Amino acid sequence: MSVGYAAVGWNRQKKIYDWLIFGFCVLYLLTFVVFTASFNPDYTFETVLIRCTSTLAVLLLHIILSIGPLARLNKKFLPLLYNRRHLGVTMFCIAAVHGVFSILQFHTLGNVNPFVSLFTSNTNFNSVASFPFQSLGFFALIILFLMAITSHDFWLHNLSPRVWKTLHMFVYLAYFLIVMHVMLGVIQYETHPVFVILISLGAAWLIALHLIAGTKEVKKDKEKFIAASDGFVHVSEASEFEEGRAKIFCIDKERIAVYKHENKLYAIHNVCKHQGGPLGEGKILDGCITCPWHGYQYLPHNGQSPPPFTEKVSVYDVRVRDGKVFLNPKPNPEGCPL
Amino acid sequence: MIKSQRKRHLQIWALWGVLIPVGIIVALMAVPKKVTQELLQKVAASTYHTIASVEKENYKINILVPNSITIKHPTGWEYDLKVEFVNKKESATDSLLLYKVINVTDNNIDKQELLGRIESKGTQEFRLKFFDLRVTNNKFDYRDKFLLYDIMKKQVVDSINFKR
Numbered sequence: 001m002s003v004g005y006a007a008v009g010w011n012r013q014k015k016i017y018d019w020l021i022f023g024f025c026v027l028y029l030l031t032f033v034v035f036t037a038s039f040n041p042d043y044t045f046e047t048v049l050i051r052c053t054s055t056l057a058v059l060l061l062h063i064i065l066s067i068g069p070l071a072r073l074n075k076k077f078l079p080l081l082y083n084r085r086h087l088g089v090t091m092f093c094i095a096a097v098h099g100v101f102s103i104l105q106f107h108t109l110g111n112v113n114p115f116v117s118l119f120t121s122n123t124n125f126n127s128v129a130s131f132p133f134q135s136l137g138f139f140a141l142i143i144l145f146l147m148a149i150t151s152h153d154f155w156l157h158n159l160s161p162r163v164w165k166t167l168h169m170f171v172y173l174a175y176f177l178i179v180m181h182v183m184l185g186v187i188q189y190e191t192h193p194v195f196v197i198l199i200s201l202g203a204a205w206l207i208a209l210h211l212i213a214g215t216k217e218v219k220k221d222k223e224k225f226i227a228a229s230d231g232f233v234h235v236s237e238a239s240e241f242e243e244g245r246a247k248i249f250c251i252d253k254e255r256i257a258v259y260k261h262e263n264k265l266y267a268i269h270n271v272c273k274h275q276g277g278p279l280g281e282g283k284i285l286d287g288c289i290t291c292p293w294h295g296y297q298y299l300p301h302n303g304q305s306p307p308p309f310t311e312k313v314s315v316y317d318v319r320v321r322d323g324k325v326f327l328n329p330k331p332n333p334e335g336c337p338l
Numbered sequence: 339m340i341k342s343q344r345k346r347h348l349q350i351w352a353l354w355g356v357l358i359p360v361g362i363i364v365a366l367m368a369v370p371k372k373v374t375q376e377l378l379q380k381v382a383a384s385t386y387h388t389i390a391s392v393e394k395e396n397y398k399i400n401i402l403v404p405n406s407i408t409i410k411h412p413t414g415w416e417y418d419l420k421v422e423f424v425n426k427k428e429s430a431t432d433s434l435l436l437y438k439v440i441n442v443t444d445n446n447i448d449k450q451e452l453l454g455r456i457e458s459k460g461t462q463e464f465r466l467k468f469f470d471l472r473v474t475n476n477k478f479d480y481r482d483k484f485l486l487y488d489i490m491k492k493q494v495v496d497s498i499n500f501k502r
Contacts, residue, residue, distance in 0.1 A: 041459070042459055042460035042461075043459075044432070044457065044458060044459060127368075128364060128365060128367075128368035129368040129369070129370060165343060169343075169346065169347070169350070172350050172351075172354065175354075176354060176357065176358065176361075179358055179361065179362070180361050180365070183361060183362055183365035183366070184365050184368075187365060187366070187369065188365070188368070188369055188370070189370075196362075196366065199362070200362055203354075203358045203359070203362065206351075207351055207354055207355045207358065210347065210348075210351035211348070211351055211352065211355060214344065214347055214348035214351060215348070217344050217348070218344075218348065221341065221344075253341060255341070276343065
């Protein structure tokens with residue numbers, strides 16, 4: 001990382017991004033409340049709040065889950081990826097309001113503990129139509145809570161990137177639970193088809209997007225390169241590289257990013273030491289290769305983060321002959337200059 | 339992402355690609371038939387009419403009888419009546435309960451018949467299985483008494499008397 005970079009600092013871009021999220025959420029909630037007051041004035045405030053927060057949380061979750069594959073398919077979406085955690089925490093807060101008010105509305109009027117009531121008021125686990133759908137939402141909310149409280153870099157460092165990433169992949173389980181929470185809950189008594197259509201379209205969009213992006217990655221991983229006797233492999237033409245950007249090649253199951261910087265080519269291991277982000281999808285800023293996920297930076301010629309930071313990634317030898325680019329897939333030791 | 343993570347992502351979404359559509363279809367097949375709900379609402383709305391009302395500042399209570407009840411009906415009503423509670427404006431509390439007085443000699447609220455909770459907004463209906471409905475001067479004469487009880491304050495806050 002650069003000296004000026006603060007891992008969790010609120011720089012200008014983050015502030016703009018956060019204000020946009022806040023403005024969108026407020027606008028959505030206000031619109032929902034005004035429309036409900038106009039067309040269904042009989043609803044109580046609690047009911048409107050439960051409904052507007054639930055729909056907003058589901059919408060935000062779809063946006064969050066779209067950002068990853070969209071960024072892999074088109075680099076224009078990378079700025080969204082950079083700030084995805086803020087959107088995730090916002091979504092959890094809105095979902096928490098929905099959960100808390102639902103428990104207040106439906107489980108606090110009796111003399112049973114609300115959480116006991118949540119799991120004992122309906123035990124029709126053998127019925128689809130009257131399945132206790134609230135428990136599905138509760139477990140999804142627990143997963144989102146764990147993700148929100150561990151979203152800070154403190155937990156990333158303490159849990160290790162591998163454990164942290166594994167924990168955060170539970171968002172997919174949360175998504176499945178939420179889809180079933182909606183289908184077995186509101187859809188069972190809400191007669192208007194728009195709800196089913198929206199949730200089905202949302203699921204179809206996410207499934208298609210992730211499968212397309214995932215399949216594209218598999219194709220990239222399966223690309224074959226033939227090594228010459230000196231260990232170098234021909235990977236591309238020099239004219240195909242764009243200044244400050246990289247092309248990624250998968251050789252011997254390892255992804256290597258080849259960057260063009262000041263008319264020279266540099267090869268670096270594609271996985272960021274911070275959170276496993278794809279370095280080859282970033283760009284060169286202030287002379288450093290910058291990870292698109294959270295802005296961690298590495299010097300192109302030796303793979304070291306600029307002082308005082310200590311992260312290092314492997315670098316690789318690159319040759320250009322007759323306009324052809326050759327790459328040695330054997331990495332130099334981490335931090336060792338080319 | 340490293341290769342194993344990319345692979346796991348793809349595996350999970352391939353699994354969801356099967357499980358989510360199946361879950362949506364199963365849930366849709368379990369949705370109760372819409373016709374039943376429509377039928378109940380239309381019949382309920384169209385076959386009752388008001389025979390008595392008491393209006394207060396914040397609400398109005400109507401007594402609804404089925405259209406099939408006639409004044410010439412033999413003694414002994416074989417129908418249920420409905421009590422319609424209409425909030426004229428939003429109530430500050432949603433802790434009100436509506437009781438029908440069935441024991442005039444005992445002031446204890448537990449001795450009366452609980453009809454249900456009053457929402458802070460809108461119109462609600464409660465079914466009456468037992469009631470005092472007579473025919474006087476060729477007109478329906480309804481004579482029950484109701485109580486509004488605040489469960490938080492634990493006191494009767496209003497009474498509605500249809501006796502003339």
